Each structure stands twice: as C-alpha cells, then as structure tokens.
Amino acid sequence: MLSNKRLVTICFTVLCCNIALLSVFVKLNIGERCFITIDQHQEALAVIPDDFLSIGIDTSEIENYEKIDFSKPLFRELASALAPARLRLGGTMSERLIFSSENIPSVSCTHCPANASKSTCSAVKKLCRHKFLPFFLMTGDKWAEINEFCKETGLKLLFSFNLLLRDREHEWDSHNAAELLEYSRHKGYDIDWQLGNEPNSFRHVFNISISPKTLAQDFHKLRNLLNHYGYRKSLLVGPDTTRPQPKCPYCLEFMIEFLGNGSNSISVRSWHQYYLNSRTAKLEDFWNPDTFDLLEEQIQTMKSYTAKYNHIPMWLTETSSSYGGGAPGLSNSFAGSPLWLDKLGLSAKYNITTVIRQSFFGGNYSLVDDRLDPSPDWWISVLYKKLVGNKVLKVDCKCSRFQRMYAHCANSKYTNDTTAITLFAINLELAKARFLLNGTAFHGNDLDIDEYIISAPSNNRRSKIVRLNGWQLHYDSSVLEPHHIKYGNHISMPPYSIGFWVIKNTSIKICQ
Template identity: 35%
Template sequence: MKLVLLLCLLSPLCDGVRIRGLFTENNLTIVPGSLTPSVGVDMDLSAVVHRVDPRFLSVTIDASLASEEKFMSLLGSPKLRTLTKALTPAFLRFGGTRQDFMVFTPQKPRHSNTAFTADESCDKLELPSWLEEKLKGEWPEQQMMLMREDVQRKYRRVKFTEYTVDVLHAFASCSGLDLIFGLNALLRTAQNSWNSSNARSLLQYCESKQYHMSWELGNEPNSFEKKAGIRVDGFQLGQDFTKLREIMARSKLYHDAALYGPDVGQPRDHRIDILEGFLQSGGAAVDACTWHHYYVNGRDTSLEDFIDPQILDSLALKINEVLQRVQQTSPGKAVWLGETSSAYGGGAAGLSDTFVAGFMWLDKLGLGARLGVDVVMRQVLVGSGSYHLVDENLDPLPDYWLSVLYKRLVGPEVLKISAWSKSGRSRRVRLYLHCSSTNSYRRGAVTLMALNLSKKTARVSVPAIVSSSTVDAFVLQSDQPGEEGLYSRSVTLNGVVLKMTDDKTLPDLTANSLPPSVHLKLPAFSLAFFVFTDAQAAACLDPVPLR
C-alpha cells in the first residue's frame, strides 16, 4: 500500500507567524504570499523492511560512577528508579573507559556507611533522602577529577567490591532492565593475552548470587595504546573473547548467557582492521557485534553542528561500512551501537544536555533502525559528562522525555519511507516510519517520527487514503522561542512543560488528538511523533516476513 503525504514548507522569502505547538487548519494563520513548495512523502505499509530488538533503545551507566564506590549508592534513588522504569524494555550496559581499569576486589563485610544494602526487596531498596542529597553534593567535585583524568589520559586503577555488583544488579533488576557488565580487558599476561583470573572471580561471585546478566570484554580497544600504553590487535582480541566464552560455557548459570563485543570505535584508520581481525578469530564467540559512534568532538563543536543535515547524514556512511564488514566476515551477525551519543569527550557542555541534542538522538534512532542496527545504547543514563539523560539533581533532561515517548509510541517494525521536494531530497524535514507500539495502540497503527531542523514551520497535508484515521500528535519543542530555545534544558509536549509530578510519578504524556482530514503542522525546530491510529497498515496487522 502506498501513502503520499504532502508537506508544505513556509517560503524562506516570506515571514511567517511563529506558531507554538500543533494547530488544526481552522486556527492556522496564513501570511499572504507564504504559499510553499511541496515535499512529497512516499510510504510503503505493505511490508516490514527490518525488525529491531524490542530493547532497541537502551541505556548505559558509565563505569566512572564506580570510581569511588559510594556513588554507586545513587542508584538507590527512588526518583532515578522511577525514571528508569519508564524506559523498559531495555538493556543497561555498565562499561566505558574506566571498565578497563577496574579490578574486582572482594571485601566483606559490605560498606557500613551507606545505609543502603542491595540484598533487600525492591520495595525497600531505596536510598535515604539525606544520603542522596549528600552524594549529589559531592558528585561535582568527583566529576572534575574524572574530567582531569580524561584530559590527561592518566587513569588510576579502580578497585570495586561486591557492593558495586550488588547495587548495579539490584538497580537493573528492580527497574526491569537487562544488565550487561563490561569486564576489564587490559589485565594482560606477559604474552599479551587476556589474564582472566579476575574475571573468573567476579563471575563466580555473580553465580553464587544467581545474578542473571550478560557480558562484554573491553571498551574501545583501538584506544588501549593511548590510554594504557598497551596494543592489542583484533585477532588477539578475538582469541580473548573466545577464552571468555569458554569460561562462560563451563558455568551452570552463564553457559547460555550472551556475550557482546568488541565495542570498537567508529570506522577510522586501523579501527576497521581491529574489527576485521576480531571477527575472524572471535566473531563466533559474540551474540552481537558492538561499535561506538559520536558525531562530533565535544570540545570544539557548535550549535550549528547539532542541526546540520550533512553531519546527521554522516552516520549512514559509518553504519553501512560496519554492516558491510560484519556481513563479509560473520554473515547474519547482529550489529549494535554499543555506546553512542552526540559528542565524544564527555559530550558538549551546554549542547549535549539541552533541547538541541534531541535532533541527533531521534535521527540516530530513526536512521539506525532503518539501516539495520538492532540495538542502540545511549551514553549515558546517569553519570559524568554532559550527554546524560538525567542531570546532576537526577531530574530528567529533554532527551529523556524524547526517549520515553519513543518507547511508548514506536514499535520494532521498520517501514519504508522516502521524502523529496522540488530541489531534491528533503534534508531539513527528516522522517522515519514504524509500526506503532502495541503496548499503546492496536495493531495496524503506524507512527511517523518527524524532525524539523528549519527555523520555518512545515505544514503537512494528510492524503485521502488516511482521511478516515484520527491522528495522535506528540510535538516536542523547547520551552523558549527561537534559536535561543535550543539551549534550553526544558521541553514542552504540545505546549505543556514536562516535569515530574513528584519523585515517584511521571506526568501524563497526553496526545493532541486530531480528527480525520485535518492538516498538521511541524513547528520550527521541533521533534514530533504522529500516530495514525486507524491506518490499518498491512505490515502491522499480523507478523509478516521481512522483505
């Protein structure tokens, strides 16, 4: 089935009326001379082109949170638990640069100064408010120390005890996430093979506690030499993973557990060589091939970069290159973005944690799913840096609300869509299409994800073929007008500022329900989900084979 939408963009030669939120045709004000060129949108609702993992949008906690173990107690915050539950189903990856400097050091009894133990039931597993405030007050100084280490590339060895593992597993389990624990790959023998003794000790402890989880080994092996003076080639890395898989196979609990890797950086120079070598010797050991992606350097990027179509388009080149290499060496192997965000180096201060970051985030979700990536892990849920979903006070940032809406509205089935204008492919209005989540909508509904990178409003005319369908519209904008609003850390949904009702309650995420045959508008610098509730898309009615 083919659907065609007509998008009318306000002419750049004419001044339009600034419009906040979403309006119907009846209260639309048209400025004389503002008729706009059309952008056609072609949708194929007959077949699914790719089906991602139900946990497609997943999150990470950077291992830096364990750099001083007491900060792991922040995972007992009732507010953080509430926020995390809304992101299920999802993986929770614990890893990052400092995972390769962490050494498991069993120590009993457990910390006595935390007033928080992970052996209790979930309803009792809460951090006392006084301790939460104390730790949040101490965290900025800890983060400055971590930033200095990153800049100087001088990392200290971090010893962690059973407490880190207990708290992390309890947080994941009680929040409904599937835990992936990253092991230290920089523990090497004299022959430069992986020294597995510390990992064995950790796995034995986790097995004794019956902690169900998956595993990784090493983070960005392409940077081992820079951060530790140790070079590990891809072939050796593959052998290290094979060794870990053999250890897991001898475990009663972990013989069927998943193993992911190698978490290499995005394609550049010898990184592809590492990936190829790894797949040759260790591809069979992993359940999915993982790699990392960031668009820009957080230390020298700009607002313009975050809404530059050319920079957003660059992701497709990287994804296709990785998919091609994996297909050549390990046909059929799932490919994940095992760690990703807007800017590397901890993010871009004042950008990666503001409304403008949502354009990179939603476009990555849409493009990644369309091209064949199965899971995307957002760096970071909580922790150091500027690219987190939850701020230093554990309050949700704009990308958090965008992620929650994605979880509620978007299903795993990817549908084909293309857009064009008189001048060629539409680049500033970017569209992606999925079947709607069956947790929120009946089968047959479709969700159109839309980004407007322009300072002009896009007007959407819905064709007759869906004129009988109502539309649930969810439009996200900054709480402040104009380009300055892109720097805001607050976001509105259909004109209402989103914030928690209390520490255990999210606000209602209410749609603007539009009757059949209305005209839709995509405001300037906005992100939106349009759910065609009665589309009756054949691809979404019953499970069908992939095209």
C-alpha cells in the same frame, strides 16, 4: 504638524516593518510543504526488539561509591520509564576496574590486605604497571546493589570485563573475571558480557597495543569461562571498536580482522559512534544536515565491510552526540535531541538491533542530571518507548534535507488498533513544515491521528526545558497526552521541533 515629506517617510518605514513582520509570519507558519508516501503492501525493513533503545553508565561513575545511589526511588523511577532496556556498565575505566568480593579497607600498589583474594591482589599488581591511570575496586556489595537496581527497574545488565589484566606473555588473565562470575552465579544474577572498551584505541589511551588476533583469542577464552560458570546462554558482545572514519582506516580494519579470527566466540558485533568533538562542537553543528548524514555513511560502511558476518546481530554499544563527555549546554539540552531521535530512526532502518545511549547518568550527555532532573532526550526516549513499535516501515519523504522522517508500526501497548502506524520526524529549520500524507496506506481525508510535538520555549535550542504540544513538561506533574486530530490528510511541525504521530485506521497489512 508633520511635513508631507516626513509623513511619507514614516508611512514608508511602517509599511516596510509590516512587510518584514508578515514575511517572518509566513516563514514560521506557512512553511515548506512535504509529501509523505507510505504504501499499503510492504514488508518490514527490520524488526527491532523491545529493548532496542537502551542506556549506559560509564564505569567511572561507580569509582566514587557516593556518586550514584542505585537504591534511590527517583533514580529507579527514571530508569524504569525506559524499560525494557539494557544497562551497559563499561567505558575507559572498565580497564581499571578490579572486582573484590570482600570489602577491603585499603589497598595500594605496595600493600594488599590479608583478607583480599589472590585474584584481587594479582590484578592490583598487574594494573600497577600502568601508573598513569588509577585502579579502583568494585566490591561484592556494590555489585549486588547494581544488580538489584537492574532487577527492580526491568533492565538487563551488560558488563565489560577488564582487558588490561594481562600476564607477561600478553595473554588475558581471567582469574579476576572468574571470581566475579563465581560470585554472580552464586547470587543468581542474569547478565550479558563484554571484554574491553575500544581496543583499537589502546595505543592512544594506554600506550599498549593488543592485536585483533590476540583479542579474538581472549574472547574465545572468555566464552569458555562463561560456559564453565553457568553463563552459557549469556551474550558475549564485542569488540566495541570506534566508528569507522576516513582519517582512521585502522578502526575498520581492526573490526574486520577481529571478526575473521573471533566471530565464532561472539553473539553480537558491536561498535561505538559519536558525531562531534565536545571541545569544538557548536550549536549549528548539532543542527546541520551534514552532521546527520555521518551516521548513515558509517553504518553502511560497517555493514558492507562486515557483510560476511551478517548472521551476527550488530549493536551500537556506546553512542551519543559528541565524544569527550558531551558538549556542555548542547548535548544535555534540546540542541542534541534531533540527533538522538534521528539516530534511533536510522539505526532501526538499517537493522542495528540495539542502541545504547551514553549515558543515563554522568557527563554532559546524560539523560538524567546530577539533581535527577530529566533532560529533553529523556522525554524523547520515553515518548519513543511509548509510541514506536518493533516493525520498521518504508516511508518516502519528499522534502528538504532539513526535515527527516521515519515510520514504524505503532507500539501495540499504546493502541489495540493493529493497523496503526507511528511517524516521527525532526524539523531543523526556523520555519513550519507541513506534510501531506499520500499512499495507499491512508484513506483520503478521514484520518485519526494522535499528535505529540516537542519544542523548546521561544525556539531556544539550548533550553533544558521542553514543551509537549505547547505545555511545559515537569517530571512530577506532566502526563504525556496527545493532541487529537480528526478528519484530515496532513500533519505539520512548528520551527525547530520534533514530532510523533500515531495514525490509526490505515490499510497497512504488515502491522496486523
């Protein structure tokens, strides 16, 4: 038999364990209470287009013609689920791409076949001056395949011309671009255009510098070329500089000087944004509120310094969680999903009218992997397209830095209720979050809510598998059905989760 002393010790130990388990239960299930206020009478903060959430494929992915099969039915289905959207084909290797309308069997720096066009051979000769990066040919057949893919999936192509094709006087050589435009006009392709990729970084990447003033002249030349070849209505998007940051004031200065010389030639002000370095990023960096705050600071900086050109729309033409191809096991898992959804919320709030996700396919930040399995961010993107409407609303969220929430009018294709709004939020804590719905937009305790909660199994933030309302998502079998909430005045989120709520029968006027 146990001695009284030992029995007391065991009972005390059991009691402590129960208290510890109870505290964990309370932390996970009671959670912090937040107050959400949305007023009935308000104007939309911004109105975003249907193709706001868009996608990119890096030019390097088409260097090897066998890497992407644009005709594959599943590949097309996964892309179609994100339509309408833009498909940007650009990146560092766009400065190594040469167009050839003909299929040329072999071409090198010392040999250009007789059946190659003059513009193709001239372009090869120019790029061979820069021997540390290889050039590659995009043939007419491949170009046709890409454009057919866009047509069939409801995507609008945004293509970046090669800026490094330059003559010895450092002026952009437009002959190869003219060949591509003539071919595209003949085929009737509907395309928007860019020139160059991150030109403020050329010294670092290519050991060559192009000044903002020279780049503006190149854009003016391209605008005239587009008008000549029947693309007068096409957008010209640029200059695609990198994000503004304290250690690189030149990034911002380049944009300002370019706009001062070339704003009359462009249709859109564009820049790229990443939060982290893929080589050094850690899991906690992806879930740190300080990381999330970087984007808002960068948007405000770019907006304020280019306010003179606010009549020109602003886009993020290349963006993801971490640069350098994405962080393995993080950028392509649920770990990266809160940053992605928060970026959509912030960008819409500040009237960034297009956000192009790098990338749809290719790299560790892709929405679709090499086996054509969708990532958690693909599911998040599909839900966003399904539920979130064009008008951005003001929402006051009194909560901690670990909960972030945004509000829009609901997507009119989801519900015919013209008073419906969509809330979406992230919970970065290992604790439940509860939101009390306040404000004149809501009718007391009589709310009709469709709820979609995305989470990872066992709160494993590195998981590439996600659950919707507790059920694991599979592309070939899952239906995105909500959990229906009737009669209540609050919503809640489990630990480490993402939520969408469509709230019907509100008093919001602007959504009507």
